[in-house]
Amino acid sequence: MTDLNDLPLRPELRGKSAYGAPQLTVTNQLNTNENPYAPSEGLVEDLVTEVRRLATTLNRYPERDAVELRDELAAYVSRQTHVEVTRDQVWAANGSNEVLQQLLQAFGGPGRSVMGFTPSYSMHPILASGTQTEFLDVPRTGENFDIDVDKALAAIAEQKPDIVFVTTPNNPTGGITPVTDLRRILEAERAVGGIVIVDEAYAEFSDEPSATTLLAEYPTTLVVSRTMSKAFDFAGGRLGYFVADPAFIEAVMLVRLPYHLSTLSQAASTVALRHADETLATVAKLRQERIRVVEALANLGYKVVPSESNFVFFAVPDNADAHELWSRFLDLDVLIRDVGVAGHLRMTVGLPQENDAFLAAADKIIGEYK
Structure with a gap:
């Protein structure tokens, strides 16, 4: 098989890694900053009609x-x-x-x-x-x-x-x-x-x-x-x-x-x-969930960076390795993101039940480091 190093690649691209988050199928996928709510039925119907017209x-x-x-x-x-x-x-x-x-x-x-x-x-x-x-x-x-x-x-x-x-x-x-x-x-x-x-x-x-x-x-x-x-x-x-x-x-x-x-x-x-108005109604729900997750994480003992987005960035315990904690969350059926910042992980705010699963895992994990 040909290796990338065998190709006449531009020098400044050698040794670089492609962008991407792990694409794993787990119950609680909270590693990419998507909106967890599906498009509304009205939007879907409107889109189907428009695609049919343009086909x-x-x-x-x-x-x-x-x-x-x-x-x-x-x-x-x-x-x-x-x-x-x-x-x-x-x-x-x-x-x-x-x-x-x-x-x-x-x-x-x-x-x-x-x-x-x-x-x-x-x-x-x-x-x-x-x-x-x-x-x-x-x-x-x-x-x-x-x-x-x-x-x-x-x-x-x-x-x-x-x-x-x-x-x-x-x-x-x-x-x-x-x-x-x-x-x-x-x-x-x-x-x-x-x-x-x-x-x-x-x-x-x-x-x-x-x-x-x-x-x-x-x-x-x-x-x-x-x-x-x-x-x-x-x-x-x-x-x-x-x-x-x-x-x-x-x-x-x-x-x-x-x-x-x-x-x-x-x-x-x-x-x-x-359909912007109905779609953006989910933003208000996610903002409320973000507030809930931040407060709960802080109460569990995690240091949380203040967020005005749809994700939460938090520090792992002082005696813990961030990537090891990422793996522990995955073991508990929760996929979050290790973005390569030492001592920190990021979770995307999901549906309430997904956030509950994340917080339950966070509670279990921090207990292992006390």
């Missing part, structure tokens, strides 16, 4: 610029963030990962750099590597893994990155970067002539104002990336988007693949947006 057109290429979908996304963002945006300020792609990749293709590349504050979304350095953009790592600080803004500003001034990633709420830790801090980072990056991509994949789970409130102040600097994978019960739909000045849409059109969003992807996403 006879699948011999033709899809609408290239996803105009109808971008209209619906703009209307949703305007309602959700209270910032009026139009189709010309919104771009959609196959998940927020493709959105970020297109932005890095347009604004990164050989000889350019992107700064990230880690631990954060693990795809950011992978996307940087794939686009031959140097990744500049600035560690988060403290037990809650916040961005030290003064250190961030100093790093921006010294290293002059072409792009800065800020994830808020942050994955895997769950904390936010307040708008006041975002403004300081935007000012610093504008001064060096770069852009800031604010990754708001989990924005619907937080009360913090969206970074879209800053778009008018920073039209040439700010891009806000979002997704329908989390709050929308729509991870399988693979739809991400960004909101920015229209010039950014022109930029990614230079690098996007032709007809990158299929007819069915556009239709499914448009239907999901029509």
Whole structure:
């Protein structure tokens, strides 16, 4: 069998690992940050009708610029963030990962750099590597893994990155970067002539104002990336988007693949947006469950990082190994996530009965270390 090392792979990709969480079938799957609630029956019926209507057109290429979908996304963002945006300020792609990749293709590349504050979304350095953009790592600080803004500003001034990633709420830790801090980072990056991509994949789970409130102040600097994978019960739909000045849409059109969003992807996403109110009702349930899980974990003796997302990041006991604890949860039929941060694990908030199973396992496990 041919080994990867036998292939003429680009040098910077050698020794790297592909992104991915373990795909194991257990009763309580709480390791990927999906919404555990299935799409509503009304959405499903609407989607089936729409797919049937479009099926006879699948011999033709899809609408290239996803105009109808971008209209619906703009209307949703305007309602959700209270910032009026139009189709010309919104771009959609196959998940927020493709959105970020297109932005890095347009604004990164050989000889350019992107700064990230880690631990954060693990795809950011992978996307940087794939686009031959140097990744500049600035560690988060403290037990809650916040961005030290003064250190961030100093790093921006010294290293002059072409792009800065800020994830808020942050994955895997769950904390936010307040708008006041975002403004300081935007000012610093504008001064060096770069852009800031604010990754708001989990924005619907937080009360913090969206970074879209800053778009008018920073039209040439700010891009806000979002997704329908989390709050929308729509991870399988693979739809991400960004909101920015229209010039950014022109930029990614230079690098996007032709007809990158299929007819069915556009239709499914448009239907999901029509049912946004019923879909987002599950977000309120998950926020309540998150509060319950955090309180219960703390009462059991775990140190929990404050979260404004649909997941909870917690420290394992001082005398425990995080990966060993991950295995113990799995033994108890609960799959959570070891994200590679020393001494910590992450669980996705699931259905109430799944959260009960997680808490029962957490109780049993911490008792083994007392």
